[in-house]
Amino acid sequence: MLTKEDTNYLTQTGPGTPMGNLFRRYWQPALLSQEIPAPDSAPVRVKILGENLVAIRATDGTTALIQERCPHRGASLFFGRNEEQGIRCVYHGWKFGTDGQCVDMPNEPAESDFFQKVKAVVYPTKEMGGIVWAYLGDAEHQPELPKFEWAQVPESHRHMTKVTLDSNYLQSVEGDIDSSHTAFLHGQVGKNDLEVSSKFFDSNKALRYLWSRDKAPKFFVVETPHGLTIGARRDGGRDHYYWRITQWVIPSVSMIPGEVGGTQRCNFRVPMGDTDHQFYRIDYIPQRPLTPEERYDFEHGTIHPELKPGTSRPVRDLSNDFLIDRALQKSGTYSGIRGIVEQDYAVTSSMGLISDRSTEQLGTSDMGVIRARRVMMRLAKHLESGGEIDAHMDGEIFFMRSPALLVDKDVPFDVGARRAMDAEEEWSRDVEWATVMPVLEDENVPGVNA
Amino acid sequence: MLTKEDTNYLTQTGPGTPMGNLFRRYWQPALLSQEIPAPDSAPVRVKILGENLVAIRATDGTTALIQERCPHRGASLFFGRNEEQGIRCVYHGWKFGTDGQCVDMPNEPAESDFFQKVKAVVYPTKEMGGIVWAYLGDAEHQPELPKFEWAQVPESHRHMTKVTLDSNYLQSVEGDIDSSHTAFLHGQVGKNDLEVSSKFFDSNKALRYLWSRDKAPKFFVVETPHGLTIGARRDGGRDHYYWRITQWVIPSVSMIPGEVGGTQRCNFRVPMGDTDHQFYRIDYIPQRPLTPEERYDFEHGTIHPELKPGTSRPVRDLSNDFLIDRALQKSGTYSGIRGIVEQDYAVTSSMGLISDRSTEQLGTSDMGVIRARRVMMRLAKHLESGGEIDAHMDGEIFFMRSPALLVDKDVPFDVGARRAMDAEEEWSRDVEWATVMPVLEDENVPGVNA
Amino acid sequence: MLTKEDTNYLTQTGPGTPMGNLFRRYWQPALLSQEIPAPDSAPVRVKILGENLVAIRATDGTTALIQERCPHRGASLFFGRNEEQGIRCVYHGWKFGTDGQCVDMPNEPAESDFFQKVKAVVYPTKEMGGIVWAYLGDAEHQPELPKFEWAQVPESHRHMTKVTLDSNYLQSVEGDIDSSHTAFLHGQVGKNDLEVSSKFFDSNKALRYLWSRDKAPKFFVVETPHGLTIGARRDGGRDHYYWRITQWVIPSVSMIPGEVGGTQRCNFRVPMGDTDHQFYRIDYIPQRPLTPEERYDFEHGTIHPELKPGTSRPVRDLSNDFLIDRALQKSGTYSGIRGIVEQDYAVTSSMGLISDRSTEQLGTSDMGVIRARRVMMRLAKHLESGGEIDAHMDGEIFFMRSPALLVDKDVPFDVGARRAMDAEEEWSRDVEWATVMPVLEDENVPGVNA
Known part of the structure; x- marks a missing residue:
C-alpha cells in the first residue's frame, strides 16, 4: 500500500521532481540508433522525463539531443533542417550546433553578435548496443555508460x-x-x-x-x-x-x-x-x-x-x-x-x-x-x-x-x-x-x- | 433556474455525494441479462454511479457485480477468468467468490491464510424482466425490487x-x-x-x-x-x-x-x-x-x-x-x-x-x-x-x-x-x-x- | 519575452477579459456570406471570442447572429428551424426574431405574455465583401464597418x-x-x-x-x-x-x-x-x-x-x-x-x-x-x-x-x-x-x- 503522496513521489519524473532528479543520474535510452539512420537524416521527436526534445544525427555521424522548442520564438525543431553539423529552424533559419550554441542568425544584420548569446539545451548522447543513450543530469554527476x-x-x-x-x-x-x-x-x-x-x-x-x-x-x-x-x-x-x-x-x-x-x-x-x-x-x-x-x-x-x-x-x-x-x-x-x-x-x-x-x-x-x-x-x-x-x-x-x-x-x-x-x-x-x-x-x- | 451549486448537487452521483446516496437507496438496472448470457460467460464492464464494476454470471447461473480493480494490485477483473463460481484475476490467479471473498491465492505459499483477509466489493444483484438489477447502498436500507x-x-x-x-x-x-x-x-x-x-x-x-x-x-x-x-x-x-x-x-x-x-x-x-x-x-x-x-x-x-x-x-x-x-x-x-x-x-x-x-x-x-x-x-x-x-x-x-x-x-x-x-x-x-x-x-x- | 501573466492577458479573449473587451470594439468576420446562402437556409454554428452563436439568414435575406443556447432550457438553436424571420427551437417551438425577442411560445397557454419577457442575445451583423461581419460590443461604441x-x-x-x-x-x-x-x-x-x-x-x-x-x-x-x-x-x-x-x-x-x-x-x-x-x-x-x-x-x-x-x-x-x-x-x-x-x-x-x-x-x-x-x-x-x-x-x-x-x-x-x-x-x-x-x-x- 502506498499513500497518494508516495505514489505521486514515485511516479512523477518531470523536471524538478525528486524522482525525476534520481532518473537524471542515469543514462537512459533515448531512441534506437536506426531511427536516425544516416548523417543529416530527418530529426526525430523524443519525449523523455517530461522533456520534449529532438534527436538528430549530425553530418559527422554523431548524435545530438536538443530541446524541441526553438529558443527564438518556440517553433518546433522537429520541422528543422538537419544540415552541416547542426539543426536549423525553418521559421527564421536560426542554426544551432550539436552543442546547442546558436551559430547562425541569417535574418539578423550581418554585424549582429546576438547569436552568440543564444544557446539551446542539448543533452549528452552516446551510442551503444543499437541505442542512442542520453544523460539529462548535471555534468558533474555523469556516470559511465551502463555496460549491459x-x-x-x-x-x-x-x-x-x-x-x-x-x-x-x-x-x-x-x-x-x-x-x-x-x-x-x-x-x-x-x-x-x-x-x-x-x-x-x-x-x-x-x-x-x-x-x-x-x-x-x-x-x-x-x-x-x-x-x-x-x-x-x-x-x-x-x-x-x-x-x-x-x-x-x-x-x-x-x-x-x-x-x-x-x-x-x-x-x-x-x-x-x-x-x-x-x-x-x-x-x-x-x-x-x-x-x-x-x-x-x-x-x-x-x-x-x-x-x-x-x-x-x-x-x-x-x-x-x-x-x-x-x-x-x-x-x-x-x-x-x-x-x-x-x-x-x-x-x-x-x-x-x-x-x-x-x-x-x-x-x-x-x-x-x-x-x-x-x-x-x-x-x-x-x-x-x-x-x-x-x-x-x-x-x-x-x-x-x-x-x-x-x-x-x-x-x-x-x-x-x-x-x-x-x-x-x-x-x-x-x-x-x-x-x-x-x-x-x-x-x-x-x-x-x- | 438553478444556481451552479444546486446543479452540481443534483447532477453528481458518485460515491459520497448526497445525490449519489439518494440513488443508492434504489435498485438500478446494471445491464441486460442477455449481456451475460450463460454460466461462466465473459465478464462485462459496468459503470454505475461513478463506480467501475464487472458483471459476471457464475457457474450456477446467478449474477454478481464486483469491483473492476483486483484488490491485490489493481488489474482489471474484466480480463479475468469467470470460472467455478467466481472470478479469477489473470495477473496472479487470485480468485474471488460471488460474495467478493478471496478464496484462492495460488501464488502465495499453500500455508498462507492471507486470502481470508482479502475481500472485493460486491453489490447485490437480482434478475427481473430481462435486467440484472443492482443495489449499491447499505444492506439495512435495501428495498424490494421495484415491481414495474x-x-x-x-x-x-x-x-x-x-x-x-x-x-x-x-x-x-x-x-x-x-x-x-x-x-x-x-x-x-x-x-x-x-x-x-x-x-x-x-x-x-x-x-x-x-x-x-x-x-x-x-x-x-x-x-x-x-x-x-x-x-x-x-x-x-x-x-x-x-x-x-x-x-x-x-x-x-x-x-x-x-x-x-x-x-x-x-x-x-x-x-x-x-x-x-x-x-x-x-x-x-x-x-x-x-x-x-x-x-x-x-x-x-x-x-x-x-x-x-x-x-x-x-x-x-x-x-x-x-x-x-x-x-x-x-x-x-x-x-x-x-x-x-x-x-x-x-x-x-x-x-x-x-x-x-x-x-x-x-x-x-x-x-x-x-x-x-x-x-x-x-x-x-x-x-x-x-x-x-x-x-x-x-x-x-x-x-x-x-x-x-x-x-x-x-x-x-x-x-x-x-x-x-x-x-x-x-x-x-x-x-x-x-x-x-x-x-x-x-x-x-x-x-x-x- | 513575456511573463505568463502578460501572455494570458494578450491571448485570452472570452467574455469579460480585457483583451476580449478590446476585440469587442471592432467588427469581426463571423462567417462567409455563402455559408448561409439563401433566405431561411440552415443555421450555422459560429464560435467567436469564446461565445457560442448561431448564424442565420432570415426570410428577408438579412443575417442574424444569435446565442446558440435557447434561453428556455439550453437546447442548441443550431438544430432550430429558420423560418418566417426568426429561429424556432425544435425542443418546444419557442421562436426568436432576428432581434432576439421571443415572439412565440406555442407550448404555453395562449393568454400567457411570458414570451415578451424572454430575449436571446443577438449581435449586430452586416454583410460586406462576401463576409458576414459581427459586432459583439456595446451599442454606444459601435464603429463603422472597416472599409478594407x-x-x-x-x-x-x-x-x-x-x-x-x-x-x-x-x-x-x-x-x-x-x-x-x-x-x-x-x-x-x-x-x-x-x-x-x-x-x-x-x-x-x-x-x-x-x-x-x-x-x-x-x-x-x-x-x-x-x-x-x-x-x-x-x-x-x-x-x-x-x-x-x-x-x-x-x-x-x-x-x-x-x-x-x-x-x-x-x-x-x-x-x-x-x-x-x-x-x-x-x-x-x-x-x-x-x-x-x-x-x-x-x-x-x-x-x-x-x-x-x-x-x-x-x-x-x-x-x-x-x-x-x-x-x-x-x-x-x-x-x-x-x-x-x-x-x-x-x-x-x-x-x-x-x-x-x-x-x-x-x-x-x-x-x-x-x-x-x-x-x-x-x-x-x-x-x-x-x-x-x-x-x-x-x-x-x-x-x-x-x-x-x-x-x-x-x-x-x-x-x-x-x-x-x-x-x-x-x-x-x-x-x-x-x-x-x-x-x-x-x-x-x-x-x-x-
Missing part, C-alpha cells in the same frame, strides 16, 4: 523492440520485477505445462518442470550496487533449490530469468510523460548470433509485441480490449490475449494511467515490488537532502545476468548463483542437467527421459 | 433497448418528464397530424385528435409515494378534459403516456459517470405478445434508437449533427432528425455534458421539471440530515401505468384516472371512444367517421 | 479562403507581422530564388531580386491610427532603399506586402476559443477581375490552404506532421511542407496551443511583434481603466495597401510610400522598373534583361 551485456554483444546476437505504452512507467516496472505472475498471466490451461511452452524453452525442459510444479515460490531479496537481486525459490528435489533470479536495476530496468547457456532478457522502461513510457525489450544470446529461425520467431512470435505498421504502438491495447479471445481463455492460454508483452500491458494498463496504490493488498510474493519502491524512495530522498549516490558511476556493475538455476540447499542463493550472474562466465547446461536428472527420475516425469 | 409492470410481463410482450448516452442523466430525465415538447420535437410539419403519426397510434385516433389540436396544455402535478404524477390537461369537448399523464419515479425513471389498452412506455436513466448515462427504453403491451410486425417496427423504426452494430452507441449523435436533414425539416418532420430517441438526445446533448441551468427561463409547462428537481433535492437533503425514506421499500408501488384518457371536468385528474393508472385493471377503449365521439362529430373531423 | 479595400472590390476581383486553425490567434498574428521569416520558411533551397518563385510574382521580378539578395532587412515601425506600419528596409541600389511594408491592424489583422499594380493580400485572425481561431486569407487585384488561370491557381496552388473536402480544416496539420517531405526539404523547398499557409501553420501550431513566451529570445527582426504586443496591451489597459478609443470609428482608415517599393534614401519610408499605401491611388509599375533597372544592370543579374 546485451549492449556489448554484436547486433547479430540480439533482437530489440521499442514500443510506446500508455501508462506510468512504475506499474510496468513492478510487473517486470514480480516474477510470480508468470505462471498465471503467461501460462496455459488445459494442457501439460511442459508441452505447451514456446520452443525457445525446449533446452531447459527439466528446469521448466521444476518451475511449473510450484506456482507459489518463496521470495528472497538482496540489495546490490545495481539495485536488487530477487530470488524466487522452488523445491529442486533432494538437496537443491531451484532459483529463478530477477535483477532489478535502479531506476527502471529489469532482467528477467534467462536460460543458462541460452537466451537472456532485459526490459527498459523510460518515462516519457507521467502517463506514458517507452519500453525496450531486448532478447539476446551472449555466445552466438541468433539463427534466422530464432529471429523470425522474435519478429512474428509472442515474445516481442506486434506493432501497428510504421509505429511503435502495439496492435492490441485497451481500446480494443487487447482483442481478448474468450474461447482461447477457456481452454488455451490463461489470459486469452496473444503476446507476452501484450499480456503484461493488458494488466498494467488496465490499472489506469497512474495506478492508485492506496487500496492495494500486497502478499509475500510482492516482496520485490515493495523493496524496489523503498529503494527508489530512499535514494530520491537521499538526493533531496543533499546526499550523493555513486554505486552506478562504474558501468561494469551492469555487466551481469539473471539466471534460473539449481543451488545447493545449504548455500545462500546469491552466493550459489554468483558465477551464473556473472556475464563473463560461461556456464555449462550439463551441470544443471546432471543435478536435476535424479529429481525427474524420482518423480517419473513423462517424456523427459524419452 | 414491464418487468412482470413475459419477454414476448416487451421490447427493450439499452443505449449509452453522453450527457448527465438529469437533462435526459427532465426531457422525459416534460411532455410539452412532444408536439414540437417529435412532431410533423406540412401535414395533418392525424395522418402522419406512426401506425402504433392508429387505435387511438380520436384521442390523438384532441392532443394535436392543443399544443399548450395546462400542467398539474401531484406528489405520490413513487414521485410525481404529472397531468397535462387539454380540452376534451363538452364535459370532459383530455389528460395525458406522465409518471415520474424517483430518482430517474419516467413512464410516458401510453395508450389505454395498447403500448405502455418506460424510460430508465442510470448515471454512469457525471457526464454519461445508460438509457433503457422499454415498450410493452400488458395484455398480449408483440406481433412480429410490431417487433420488427420497434427494431427498425423510429421509436427505439438505431445503434452502431455491436455497440450500445447511437448511430446519430452530436459528432455527426444527428445527420440532420434540413430539407426534411422544412417540410416533413419538425426536427429533421430521424428517430424519437435521437430527437430527444439531440436537444439534451446539445445543452452540454452537464447543462448550465443558471440562465434558463422556465415557463408553466416546465412545472414537472421544477417539481421533480425539488423532490430530488428535498430527499437528498433529508438523507444528509440523518432522515429516512421508506415509501419505495414496497415494490408494489411501482406497479402502475401512465395513461392518456378523458376525465369528467368535475373530477380531479388523479382521482378520475385512478383506475387507468392501476396496472392490474383492464380498461376498455370502447368507453373512451363513446365519450369522445360526440366531440369529433361536433367538430366535423375529416376521416374520423369514415 | 478587398471588401470594396467586386467578388470577381478576389479569392478568399476560410480555415479553422488549432492555436491561439496571437501566435498566428505574430507570424503575419513578422516578414523576416518569409525568405526562410517560404523559401527555396538549391535554386536561384528568382527562378523558383510562384508565377504570381513574375511581374515584379526586379523587386524580388532585391528582396532575395538580402535576408536580414532592417525593421522600422511607425504607429498609425489603424495600428502599425512596419517597413522592412533592404538596399535598393544607388540612391534608393527597397521597402516591404506590412500593415498591422488592431487587433488581429495584417496586410502583407503586395505588388504594386498586382495582387494585394490580407489576413484576418478571429479568435474562436483561446486555443483556436478562424483564419480568413484574402488575395485580390484592385483593378481587375482575376483571370480563370489566376483563380484556378489560388484554388489549387500553394497560396491558399488545401482543405479537407466539406470542411474548413486543412489537410496538412500537426496530426500528420504536415506531410513533411524530407527529401524535398533537402533540395527543394526550405520547409519540405507544401503550401504557404501550411508552412506558417506548421511553425505556429508547433509552438503549442498557446505558445509560452517566457523563454523566447527576440532579435531586432522581431520589432514588429514586440510593438504590436505593446499596442495591444496598452489599449486593453486603457479600456480597463475607463479610457476610450476612437481612431477606428471611421471605416475609411482601413482603406489602404501594404506595398513593396523603392523609396529615395533621404525620405522616411512611410512618407515616401504614402501614395502607394493609399488604396485610391493607381500606381505605375513602370516607375519602379525604371528605378530598379540600373541596379540590375550594375549587378549583371542573369536573365533579367533577356
Whole structure:
C-alpha cells in the first residue's frame, strides 16, 4: 500500500521532481540508433522525463539531443533542417550546433553578435548496443555508460523492440520485477505445462518442470550496487533449490530469468510523460548470433509485441480490449490475449494511467515490488537532502545476468548463483542437467527421459 | 433556474455525494441479462454511479457485480477468468467468490491464510424482466425490487433497448418528464397530424385528435409515494378534459403516456459517470405478445434508437449533427432528425455534458421539471440530515401505468384516472371512444367517421 | 519575452477579459456570406471570442447572429428551424426574431405574455465583401464597418479562403507581422530564388531580386491610427532603399506586402476559443477581375490552404506532421511542407496551443511583434481603466495597401510610400522598373534583361 503522496513521489519524473532528479543520474535510452539512420537524416521527436526534445544525427555521424522548442520564438525543431553539423529552424533559419550554441542568425544584420548569446539545451548522447543513450543530469554527476551485456554483444546476437505504452512507467516496472505472475498471466490451461511452452524453452525442459510444479515460490531479496537481486525459490528435489533470479536495476530496468547457456532478457522502461513510457525489450544470446529461425520467431512470435505498421504502438491495447479471445481463455492460454508483452500491458494498463496504490493488498510474493519502491524512495530522498549516490558511476556493475538455476540447499542463493550472474562466465547446461536428472527420475516425469 | 451549486448537487452521483446516496437507496438496472448470457460467460464492464464494476454470471447461473480493480494490485477483473463460481484475476490467479471473498491465492505459499483477509466489493444483484438489477447502498436500507409492470410481463410482450448516452442523466430525465415538447420535437410539419403519426397510434385516433389540436396544455402535478404524477390537461369537448399523464419515479425513471389498452412506455436513466448515462427504453403491451410486425417496427423504426452494430452507441449523435436533414425539416418532420430517441438526445446533448441551468427561463409547462428537481433535492437533503425514506421499500408501488384518457371536468385528474393508472385493471377503449365521439362529430373531423 | 501573466492577458479573449473587451470594439468576420446562402437556409454554428452563436439568414435575406443556447432550457438553436424571420427551437417551438425577442411560445397557454419577457442575445451583423461581419460590443461604441479595400472590390476581383486553425490567434498574428521569416520558411533551397518563385510574382521580378539578395532587412515601425506600419528596409541600389511594408491592424489583422499594380493580400485572425481561431486569407487585384488561370491557381496552388473536402480544416496539420517531405526539404523547398499557409501553420501550431513566451529570445527582426504586443496591451489597459478609443470609428482608415517599393534614401519610408499605401491611388509599375533597372544592370543579374 502506498499513500497518494508516495505514489505521486514515485511516479512523477518531470523536471524538478525528486524522482525525476534520481532518473537524471542515469543514462537512459533515448531512441534506437536506426531511427536516425544516416548523417543529416530527418530529426526525430523524443519525449523523455517530461522533456520534449529532438534527436538528430549530425553530418559527422554523431548524435545530438536538443530541446524541441526553438529558443527564438518556440517553433518546433522537429520541422528543422538537419544540415552541416547542426539543426536549423525553418521559421527564421536560426542554426544551432550539436552543442546547442546558436551559430547562425541569417535574418539578423550581418554585424549582429546576438547569436552568440543564444544557446539551446542539448543533452549528452552516446551510442551503444543499437541505442542512442542520453544523460539529462548535471555534468558533474555523469556516470559511465551502463555496460549491459546485451549492449556489448554484436547486433547479430540480439533482437530489440521499442514500443510506446500508455501508462506510468512504475506499474510496468513492478510487473517486470514480480516474477510470480508468470505462471498465471503467461501460462496455459488445459494442457501439460511442459508441452505447451514456446520452443525457445525446449533446452531447459527439466528446469521448466521444476518451475511449473510450484506456482507459489518463496521470495528472497538482496540489495546490490545495481539495485536488487530477487530470488524466487522452488523445491529442486533432494538437496537443491531451484532459483529463478530477477535483477532489478535502479531506476527502471529489469532482467528477467534467462536460460543458462541460452537466451537472456532485459526490459527498459523510460518515462516519457507521467502517463506514458517507452519500453525496450531486448532478447539476446551472449555466445552466438541468433539463427534466422530464432529471429523470425522474435519478429512474428509472442515474445516481442506486434506493432501497428510504421509505429511503435502495439496492435492490441485497451481500446480494443487487447482483442481478448474468450474461447482461447477457456481452454488455451490463461489470459486469452496473444503476446507476452501484450499480456503484461493488458494488466498494467488496465490499472489506469497512474495506478492508485492506496487500496492495494500486497502478499509475500510482492516482496520485490515493495523493496524496489523503498529503494527508489530512499535514494530520491537521499538526493533531496543533499546526499550523493555513486554505486552506478562504474558501468561494469551492469555487466551481469539473471539466471534460473539449481543451488545447493545449504548455500545462500546469491552466493550459489554468483558465477551464473556473472556475464563473463560461461556456464555449462550439463551441470544443471546432471543435478536435476535424479529429481525427474524420482518423480517419473513423462517424456523427459524419452 | 438553478444556481451552479444546486446543479452540481443534483447532477453528481458518485460515491459520497448526497445525490449519489439518494440513488443508492434504489435498485438500478446494471445491464441486460442477455449481456451475460450463460454460466461462466465473459465478464462485462459496468459503470454505475461513478463506480467501475464487472458483471459476471457464475457457474450456477446467478449474477454478481464486483469491483473492476483486483484488490491485490489493481488489474482489471474484466480480463479475468469467470470460472467455478467466481472470478479469477489473470495477473496472479487470485480468485474471488460471488460474495467478493478471496478464496484462492495460488501464488502465495499453500500455508498462507492471507486470502481470508482479502475481500472485493460486491453489490447485490437480482434478475427481473430481462435486467440484472443492482443495489449499491447499505444492506439495512435495501428495498424490494421495484415491481414495474414491464418487468412482470413475459419477454414476448416487451421490447427493450439499452443505449449509452453522453450527457448527465438529469437533462435526459427532465426531457422525459416534460411532455410539452412532444408536439414540437417529435412532431410533423406540412401535414395533418392525424395522418402522419406512426401506425402504433392508429387505435387511438380520436384521442390523438384532441392532443394535436392543443399544443399548450395546462400542467398539474401531484406528489405520490413513487414521485410525481404529472397531468397535462387539454380540452376534451363538452364535459370532459383530455389528460395525458406522465409518471415520474424517483430518482430517474419516467413512464410516458401510453395508450389505454395498447403500448405502455418506460424510460430508465442510470448515471454512469457525471457526464454519461445508460438509457433503457422499454415498450410493452400488458395484455398480449408483440406481433412480429410490431417487433420488427420497434427494431427498425423510429421509436427505439438505431445503434452502431455491436455497440450500445447511437448511430446519430452530436459528432455527426444527428445527420440532420434540413430539407426534411422544412417540410416533413419538425426536427429533421430521424428517430424519437435521437430527437430527444439531440436537444439534451446539445445543452452540454452537464447543462448550465443558471440562465434558463422556465415557463408553466416546465412545472414537472421544477417539481421533480425539488423532490430530488428535498430527499437528498433529508438523507444528509440523518432522515429516512421508506415509501419505495414496497415494490408494489411501482406497479402502475401512465395513461392518456378523458376525465369528467368535475373530477380531479388523479382521482378520475385512478383506475387507468392501476396496472392490474383492464380498461376498455370502447368507453373512451363513446365519450369522445360526440366531440369529433361536433367538430366535423375529416376521416374520423369514415 | 513575456511573463505568463502578460501572455494570458494578450491571448485570452472570452467574455469579460480585457483583451476580449478590446476585440469587442471592432467588427469581426463571423462567417462567409455563402455559408448561409439563401433566405431561411440552415443555421450555422459560429464560435467567436469564446461565445457560442448561431448564424442565420432570415426570410428577408438579412443575417442574424444569435446565442446558440435557447434561453428556455439550453437546447442548441443550431438544430432550430429558420423560418418566417426568426429561429424556432425544435425542443418546444419557442421562436426568436432576428432581434432576439421571443415572439412565440406555442407550448404555453395562449393568454400567457411570458414570451415578451424572454430575449436571446443577438449581435449586430452586416454583410460586406462576401463576409458576414459581427459586432459583439456595446451599442454606444459601435464603429463603422472597416472599409478594407478587398471588401470594396467586386467578388470577381478576389479569392478568399476560410480555415479553422488549432492555436491561439496571437501566435498566428505574430507570424503575419513578422516578414523576416518569409525568405526562410517560404523559401527555396538549391535554386536561384528568382527562378523558383510562384508565377504570381513574375511581374515584379526586379523587386524580388532585391528582396532575395538580402535576408536580414532592417525593421522600422511607425504607429498609425489603424495600428502599425512596419517597413522592412533592404538596399535598393544607388540612391534608393527597397521597402516591404506590412500593415498591422488592431487587433488581429495584417496586410502583407503586395505588388504594386498586382495582387494585394490580407489576413484576418478571429479568435474562436483561446486555443483556436478562424483564419480568413484574402488575395485580390484592385483593378481587375482575376483571370480563370489566376483563380484556378489560388484554388489549387500553394497560396491558399488545401482543405479537407466539406470542411474548413486543412489537410496538412500537426496530426500528420504536415506531410513533411524530407527529401524535398533537402533540395527543394526550405520547409519540405507544401503550401504557404501550411508552412506558417506548421511553425505556429508547433509552438503549442498557446505558445509560452517566457523563454523566447527576440532579435531586432522581431520589432514588429514586440510593438504590436505593446499596442495591444496598452489599449486593453486603457479600456480597463475607463479610457476610450476612437481612431477606428471611421471605416475609411482601413482603406489602404501594404506595398513593396523603392523609396529615395533621404525620405522616411512611410512618407515616401504614402501614395502607394493609399488604396485610391493607381500606381505605375513602370516607375519602379525604371528605378530598379540600373541596379540590375550594375549587378549583371542573369536573365533579367533577356
